[in-house]
Amino acid sequence: KQFHLGMFEIGRPLGKGKFGRVYLVRERSSGFVCALKVLHKNELKHGGAETQVRREIEIQSNLRHPNILRLFGHFHDSKRIFLILEFAGKGELYKHLRRESKFPEWKAAQYVAQMAAALKYCHKKHIIHRDIKPENILLGIHGEIKLSDFGWSVHAPSNRRETLCGTLDYLPPEMLKPGRDKNVYSNKVDLWSLGVLTYEFLVGEAPFEDTPVMTQRKISRGEMTVPGFVSPEAKDLIKRLLVLDPEKRISLDQVQEHPWIIKHCVKGERATMRESKSTSS
Numbered sequence: 001k002q003f004h005l006g007m008f009e010i011g012r013p014l015g016k017g018k019f020g021r022v023y024l025v026r027e028r029s030s031g032f033v034c035a036l037k038v039l040h041k042n043e044l045k046h047g048g049a050e051t052q053v054r055r056e057i058e059i060q061s062n063l064r065h066p067n068i069l070r071l072f073g074h075f076h077d078s079k080r081i082f083l084i085l086e087f088a089g090k091g092e093l094y095k096h097l098r099r100e101s102k103f104p105e106w107k108a109a110q111y112v113a114q115m116a117a118a119l120k121y122c123h124k125k126h127i128i129h130r131d132i133k134p135e136n137i138l139l140g141i142h143g144e145i146k147l148s149d150f151g152w153s154v155h156a157p158s159n160r161r162e163t164l165c166g167t168l169d170y171l172p173p174e175m176l177k178p179g180r181d182k183n184v185y186s187n188k189v190d191l192w193s194l195g196v197l198t199y200e201f202l203v204g205e206a207p208f209e210d211t212p213v214m215t216q217r218k219i220s221r222g223e224m225t226v227p228g229f230v231s232p233e234a235k236d237l238i239k240r241l242l243v244l245d246p247e248k249r250i251s252l253d254q255v256q257e258h259p260w261i262i263k264h265c266v267k268g269e270r271a272t273m274r275e276s277k278s279t280s281s
């Protein structure tokens, strides 16, 4: 389908990302509300981000999952590239995290379970996200997780080539190791990042947060401590994800079956029973 700017009624700007602005828009003929991400070609050129945008378009437009932000289409004019994206009504997860400072365990467990489902879907299509962090997660109108920003995702297996900018906090040890391109890494990098994300949801800061040099050292040694207020089950899951050897990290299936996730996420009468008890009490 061919898209062009005249098809959209431009609403309020939602905010500014790294390489462009995002607007709330309505497609005129259908009345469909979505988000329009406007990227300026010359800024992309300087930032060397063209490949990432091309990758984001190619990968995200082929993904269909309730916890992955849809890319409906794209178009460009002489100066700009436009991405037509699903609108997530509750905005950026990391703003909610900063506002609430940390999430209660039941909420963190629901988010982790939805992230595991989204990553399982990606990995089945041999796609590694590689940039899992709160800044790349949006929340839908019902508070559901919408994984976005596939600019850093690749088809597995992959060996590191691009230089990495931005926070080091989420990088797994195998992506920090110097060495020839032979150190091919696998989709297990997303499991490490899921462990960092789980920790940050529950504690309010990343496990290896420090100066860049110290962060790299702590990551490469897997040095971190989980505060006492974190439940033993949650601590167990974090410890099983933040494992230096990628092959020894638990799988996404095991994440979904982990006692901490089951305790907070299993649907069905027990969960509704609990709700009804709490409402009736």
Ligand SMILES: COc1cccc(-c2nc(Nc3cc(C)[nH]n3)cc3ccccc23)c1
Pocket (backbone or CB within 6 Å): 014, 015, 016, 017, 022, 035, 037, 069, 085, 086, 087, 088, 089, 090, 091, 092, 138
């Ligand atoms: C930097 O702050 C930014 C940047 C870009 C978007 C938002 C934002 N986004 C969305 N939803 C979105 C965004 C996309 C690509 N799909 N759905 C909702 C919001 C609600 C309140 C405030 C802000 C919001 C913020």
